[in-house]
Amino acid sequence: MTQPTRPRPVAxxxxxxxxxLLTEQERDVQRTVRRFCSDRVRPHVADWFAAGDLPVRDLAREMGGLGLxxxxxxxxxxxGTSAVEYGLACLELEAADSGVRSLVSVQGSLAMYALHAYGSEEHKQEWLPRMAAGEAIGCFGLTEPDHGSDPGGMRTRARRDGPDWVLDGTKAWITNGSVADVAVVWARTEDGVRGFVVPTDTPGFTATPVPRKLSLRASVTAELALDGVRLxxxxxxxxxxxxxxxLGCLTEARFGIVFGAVGAARDCVETALAYTAEREVFDxxxxxxxxxxxKLADMTVALGTSMLLALHLGRxxxxxxxxxxxxxxxxxxNVREALAVAREARTLLGANGITLDYPVMRHASNLESVLTYEGTSEVHTLVVGQALTGHSAFR
Known part of the structure; x- marks a missing residue:
């Protein structure tokens, strides 16, 4: 009696x-970024993570050449791509590593977007072409040591001194901070919060890398200090x-995270599928x-629904x-589901799941940061709650 043919597994x-659901152009963008990550990121990212560093300038120039x-x-x-194309690029970048996607998000959706949306023509001409090419690196100085979820409480001040501005304050958890050429810094003035374009070679500006991170290790994170920075x-x-x-800049960056988290989840599911197919237990x-x-079914359902949500928001x-x-x-x-997927994938890999030979623990560690930055889950829960009820629970 012949054995029934086993169905072919599907991705x-x-x-x-x-x-x-994707256009050919969208698929082409996704394939291009996936190839870049396969060739340039995946062979090295475990070592970058272990070392707690990332070759930002080298990667930025290569990403700039691809138009990312x-x-x-x-x-x-x-x-000038579509939002969905940008989202799919973020998906593939974060499938390789959240830190690599963060480099692109901070450069494009925070620093460059701030200049593009709010800057003068002089700002745009001076910085955007070089930043798009990866020749200049930008960072975004909003979060402070005591004011993350409540940026309205910021203590960084900008005061007038004749025709100049003088900035004093500290910014924390700034991606790309210690390698940036320009920082977009937000400060309180007599007329409310304002943004400032700060070349990082300005006297009084210093950036100190954050040591001993256990998450987003393949990423450069710094604390910025502004001591009498005259502009x-x-x-x-x-x-x-x-x-x-x-906040408008943060909305741009959060959109990339919606897709990026899907990439991390997909990489974990694909890793778990490949591992469990080869790993033999009790013969x-x-x-x-x-x-x-x-477990695999639950993970895949979470992945699929997150992807459909991301595409809908992109449209x-x-x-x-x-x-x-x-x-x-x-x-x-999507971040909550991706973190759950990463943790479940780790259980399927057993002890192997805690090593850098496989990506799942690295994704799980990174997603702990992604869960918190660009708005914690608690803050986003209250944003949704306010939309549903009309009542703000923030104050």
Whole structure:
């Protein structure tokens, strides 16, 4: 009697035929970034993570050559892609490592977006072409040691001194901070919060790398200190008034995270599928056990629904209809689900799952930071709650 033919396994996102929802151009962008990550990031990222460093300038120049930096912005050397294309790029970058995606997000969706949306024409001409090419690195100085979720409480001050501005204060957890050429710094003035373009070679500006990180280790993180930093009047971002400026930048960055978290989850699911297919326990593949298949099924459902949510939000953004609370839904759900997937994948890999020979523990560690930055899960929960009830629970 012949044995029945075993069904051919399907890739996790093929289960919902997600590829059919993408245009050929979107698929081409995704393939290009995936190739770049396979060739340039994946062979080295475990060593970068172990060393607690990232070759930011080398990677930025290569990413600039591919058009990945500020890719969703128009003009000034930027690629001008769609929101979905940018999201798919973030997905592939974070499938390699969250720190690599953070480099691109901070450069393009925070520093470059701030200059593009709120800067003067002089700011744009001076910085954006070089930043798009990866020749200049930017960072975004908003978070402070005592004011993360409540940026309105910032203590960094900018005061007038004749025609100049003088900045004093400290910013914390700043990605790219110690390698940046320019910092977009937010400070309180007599007229409210304002943004400033600060070349990092300005006297009084220092950036100190954050040591002993256990997460986002393949990323450069720094503390910025501004001690009497004197800037000309033209350093102010003329289009930003109040907290709406930096919060608008954060919404841009959170959108990339919505897709990026899907990439981390996908890499964990694919790793778990490959490992359990090869790993034998009690003389049969681990993948053949019911408990294993339940875990794999739950992980894949979480991945698929997160991907569909990301695509929906991307289509809304391209149509000009995406609202900040919808981005909060995406970040809240997709990062939370990705972290759960990474933890479950680790259990399937057993002791092997805690080593850098496999990516799942690295993803789980990184996602602990992604869960917190660009708005904690608690903050995004309250944003959604306010949208539903009309009542603010922040104060």
């Amino acid at each position: 996790p996102l093929d289960l919902l035929d997600v590829d059919s 930096l500020g890719m969703h912005l128009q003009g000034y050397g930027c690629a 000309p009047a033209g350093a102010e971002l003329p289009g930003a008034r109040g907290l709406a400026g930096p 049969r593949p681990l993948a053949g056990y019911q408990l294993t298949q339940r 809304l953004k391209d149509a000009g209809r995406l609202r900040p609370e919808q981005v909060s839904v995406g970040k809240l759900n």
